[in-house]
Structure formats: C-alpha cells, structure tokens
Amino acid sequence: MSGCNSCSRRDFVATGTLAAVGAFLAACGGGDSNPTAPAPGGVTVTVTLASFPALATVGGIARVTTTGTPIAVVRSGPASYRAFSMVCPHQGTTIGITATGFRCPNHGATFNANGGWIGGQNTSGLVEFTVTSNATAGTITITS
Template sequence: MESNQDALCGGCSHQPPTEHARDGIGRRTFLAQTALLAAGAVLAACAAGDATDPGTTVDSTSGIKVSDFPALASVGGIALVNVSGNPLAIVRTGDASFVTLSRICPHQGNTINPNGSGFLCPGHGARFSATGQWQGGERTSNMRSYATSYDAAAGTITIG
C-alpha cells in the first residue's frame, strides 16, 4: 500500500489525489499549464493579427465584379479590396445586398482584419460584427460604412 502511494504521489506524504487538490499542488500545476497554453494562444493571435491582407486593388468604386471575388458568392462572405489606398471590406449581407466597410479602425487607425464571421482590430482588440457594429474589446465606434448598390443583371457592385 505504501509503495503504491509513493508511486502516485512522487514520494511525498500526501494521500492521492484529494490532498494534492486540497493543498493546491494540483491546482498550481494546472494553472502553470493553463498559463503556457494561454501564452501560446496569444502568440498565435498576434501572428494572425500581423498578417494584414491589404486587399485586392480595384481601379474604381463602380462596376466591381462580384464574380472576381469568390468569397462573395455566398451570404456572409467578405472580400477585401483596396481603392486608391483605402482598405475596404465588402460583405455580402443577402442575395442582392452588400455593405462596404472601411477597414481603418475608428479607435486609432489600425487596419482591421476579418475574423470568424466578423472583424477584429489587431491594434487593441476591438471586435466588430460582419456589418461593422462594435461588439467588444477596445471601446470605439462602429466601422465606417458606405452605401453599396448591386446590379444583379451585370453582377456588379458600386460603392458610394
């Protein structure tokens, strides 16, 4: 019995496993491992945040072909475009509806990235919905949006 106890407890005098949990040894080990996992998640998030896609350059805010952006084939799809150096995100919000959002963060101007079904600013962590509504993280206003019309016959979008 004693030797079995030593093997489970690493040679200490505690009764496994309840005394370890009660005196916090198990908890400390758990917290240390959790901290390492959290640090890894933060590094992964930073790496993802650094990879800012400038978007596909388009020459004009009118006549943008939806078919040029496979992501816009389905509702909820997000296409990143760049018009005259302005990073924008076009979001398909319905079968015949789109919204265009400025990716310049209203907080301090970092470039906002798509994240899941919405957006995340790598600057200070502001989160936005797919339609640019502020949802959490650093408190700021909503993403700036631009009226976006869709010509179904031509399959094109016009911003503004």
C-alpha cells in the first residue's frame, strides 16, 4: 500500500476518512452558516445596537454573537462601547453575564464590566477587541 508501509488497510481507510471529514468541515466552515460569525484567525462582527435592548443604557451588557467566538459588548458611555471575549481565560469555558460584569460557571472566576478579573478562580482579565462606531448606521464593528 503506497504511503503507508506499516498500517493495515483498516487504518488506512480510517485515516483517509478522517482526512475527508476534516477537508469537508474546513470547506464549509465547520457547519457555521451565521454570516456574522467571526472568521477563522480573526474577528470581524458588525452589531446593530438597536437589536440589543441591554445596550440602550450605560453599563448595559449583551452577548452579541450566537456562533463562533462568544463576544459581549458593554456600553461604557453615552456613545462608547467595549467588546470582550466571553471565553474564560482560565480554561476556556464560556462565561455568563451578571448585573455588573461576568462570571464563569466552571470554577467561579468573576470579572467586572471592564473585563478585569475581580474574584473567584484566579486568572487573567478578559481578551478585549477593538470597537469602531458608526453612529449614522447605529452599528459598531468589532475586530481583533
């Protein structure tokens, strides 16, 4: 069998099948059909602010992605917003939103609305993304 001198036909077929599945998933983006999902290797998400009522007031926090990298936006001022990865820096669990920030359900790390670690499992702060606003369109664009 060419290219595989030491493996059985069964191993060869299994390896070939896994390669084909991997190629299929890569070609279709892992089954992700959400056009606003972050692209592999980087994040570019445009958010229509009116779609997230929590962002109508300063201090409000909303999760703005349903697929791909989980991202939360914090309204940090009358016309300013910050965006954070909701991937816990401890071991990668998706964190939840609280009244004043975030909490990881896995080991209890808590973060304030600035993304800083404030308690629970000791870890670093949340990864922050760049936010650019388009006041005319009522949107923000989040990039990494």
